[in-house]
Amino acid sequence: MNLVALLWHLQTTDAELDDKTRRARQVEDALANDPAVVAARAANDDAHKRLGATRAQLHDRELEAQTLDAKITEIEMRLYGGRVTNPKELDSLEKDLQMHKRLRGALDDKRLGLMDAVESAQKHADETARAREQSEIARASALEHLARERDTLGARLGELNAARERTRGALNADALRLYEQLHKTKAGRAVAPIKRDACSACGVGTPTGLIQRVREGNEIVLCSGCGRILAA
């Protein structure tokens, strides 16, 4: 390879290295984190907590109902048992009974509402469990692909680094220094091929005599417009 071809080769190698290094970082990141699975697990955990809390509320109301039933039975026994005969006391027992029956009725309404709530919480827990399972299956398959991609990228990065070192070794110190300086200041495009007799980076035309020198490739010719190294 002549000088210009070496510089062009170095630039394409550097560009692919940047690209593959960036992708390798993304792959590592995707291997380490999976926001979708984390979110699906959190949603499922929340749904289970809500189901548990609603069931506990229903259970408490069931216990209250049992207590009330026992109380109602006790009042009825006193009211109809025949041992209490005082009308005033009977009247007071009757009022007490009616009050407890009203409480019992209101409690039944609450229990029915809670039964509905438990049912819908159960449905939501089942749905989030399915979503969680699906996201875990998708994750397992994604992990396989990502791991393969990481291996492929790793191998390619090894090749590119070796190629880069070889190319740099074949370039003289001045050419390398100029390339590095332009690589930094020209956003990774130190070398610009000539297309239709003009610099492909800035569009400034290249005189025919210069194009010939660029084609020979043994010296560095800079674009008069942007200062990049011209290649043909």
Ligand SMILES: [Zn+2]
């Ligand atoms: Zn230019």
